[in-house]
Amino acid sequence: MIQKLQQIEVIEYIKGHLHDDPFQLLLKKAPQFDFPLKEAVEQIRSRQKSRKKLPEWAENFRLVLPPPLSIEQSSSGITAEFKAGLVQGESIADLTGGMGVDTIAFADRMMNVYYVEQNPYLVGLAKHNFAELGLSNIQIHHADASGWLVENNIKTDWIYLDPARRDDLNQKVIGLQDCSPNVLDMIPQLWRHTTNILIKLSPLIDINQLVRQMSGVKNIWIVAVQNECKEVLVNLQNGIEEEPTVYAMNHQKGYWDEFSFKMEEEKQAEVQLSDPQEYVYEPNVAIMKSGAFKLVAQRFGLKKLSAHTHLYTSRDCMYEFPGRIFRLISILKPTKKEIQSNLHEKKANLAVRNFPGKAEQLKKIWGIKDGGEDYLFATTLQNGKKAVLRSVRLSDLQQEKDANA
Known part of the structure; x- marks a missing residue:
């Protein structure tokens, strides 16, 4: 079968239908007698699957790819x-x-x-x-x-x-x-x-x-x-x-x-709690997975919003922080009226951190849609109160400008 998939007409078929729906292709008649339609379409599916994950494989038509599950x-x-x-x-x-x-x-x-x-x-x-x-x-x-x-x-x-x-x-x-x-x-x-x-x-x-x-x-x-x-x-x-x-x-x-x-460093690390200050930080997922919740604050001179809220804050911006950095605009009560009155066109990017409910549920309750420049963090503060932090994300360009100012 590998030899058949390397025939010029089969390779040209795969190239020509690389962006088509594989399931629709299977419903059509094979281009010629003894054409390996099923296998050729599977190659198309595998190349579509590997387009982002393995672009060098997807673009090299001399290679024969395994089924999509193997790609996954x-x-x-x-x-x-x-x-x-x-x-x-x-x-x-x-x-x-x-x-x-x-x-x-x-x-x-x-x-x-x-x-x-x-x-x-x-x-x-x-x-x-x-x-x-x-x-x-x-x-x-x-x-x-x-x-x-x-x-x-x-x-x-x-x-x-x-x-x-x-x-x-x-x-x-x-x-x-x-x-x-x-x-x-x-x-x-x-x-x-x-x-x-x-x-x-x-x-x-x-x-x-x-x-x-x-x-x-x-x-x-x-x-x-x-x-x-x-x-x-x-x-x-x-x-x-x-x-x-x-x-x-x-x-x-x-x-x-x-x-x-x-x-052991994480076990021994000490961290202070604080209400939200001018900047808010969210660690990248690798740090969150590692469990270095106290150590990341200690190393970058940050404070946590609460013991079980893995968001951090500071007065001065720590530009080297390994994650996303936001500038705090305001602290809102978690009510539909207050949130909607502070948003443009009722749009925001909502994240839930140590707060009851999921993002999709809260968006429905508060009547907001995805999008816009506002980032909302539904979270719990050090005194146990629930709050929504309204912020804007610092872009890479803005971080560079601020750091060089």
Whole structure:
């Protein structure tokens, strides 16, 4: 089938219908006899799915893409490059190779890369795609992770795993013990082949529970792109007993914003509470996921609005803050009358932070629509009172102007 999908007429069909509705295409007659219509349309769906996540793949028509579900479960180009930057040495074994996005990124950094995958279709795609990309330093193995380790007495500088996070009913799972392969059971076997393990996990996983479950945790990276948490990475090092370092990483406008700390630092950090001052701060999602709620305030000289409200404030603007910065306009009572009387055309961008109800519910109750330049934070202040903070967001340009003033 790979050869058929590489025929000129099939590639031209895919190019010509790249922006069409795949389901409508399936209802039409195939362009010619023996034309692989179903498979060609699936390529269109996969390329549409990968347009933002893997633009280099979507635009390279010599590559054959896997089904859309594999695209959904794969790393993005940005996060794959990030992972490749974490490993050092000469060799790495990717024991859950999948469509090969991470494997390819590792191949740019390592002399020897082992791609291991149990799905024969994905193995076939990997052979084709790696050859098309001219990657000669990847050895391809059709095997399951544990079986390959048993059959091969190979030692590598690193082992990487991205366990499948769906169960037998194709439902998403989060816990380590529910993923396939079960990494917790494999760890003793992995140590016989390497001294460094890198594991990609669900962005929903509890990192405190993760540390309790696993020994040898050296680093944890919470990886976000455009303020959306994409994955959690954990680095295990054989024999290490020190407290792990947590890295909250957010890729925004072409660069990585980093906030790193030891878990004990957060436990020991002290933070003052305050009513809203001139500036209000909302940490990026990676920091929120990391749980560094007190430490981020301490490091940037900020005060919290209340113990359980993860919004921060200051009189002077902290331009380097890793998140969004707002200038406070007014503090409103959470009533329809007061909110509407302070908004232009009854439009605002509403966020709920430690306040009863959800944003969609509150917008209906208060009769407001999305949009405009006003940002509203429905929140709880240090005295326990509910309030709505009306603010405007400082744009990147405005922050730069203010900082240089």
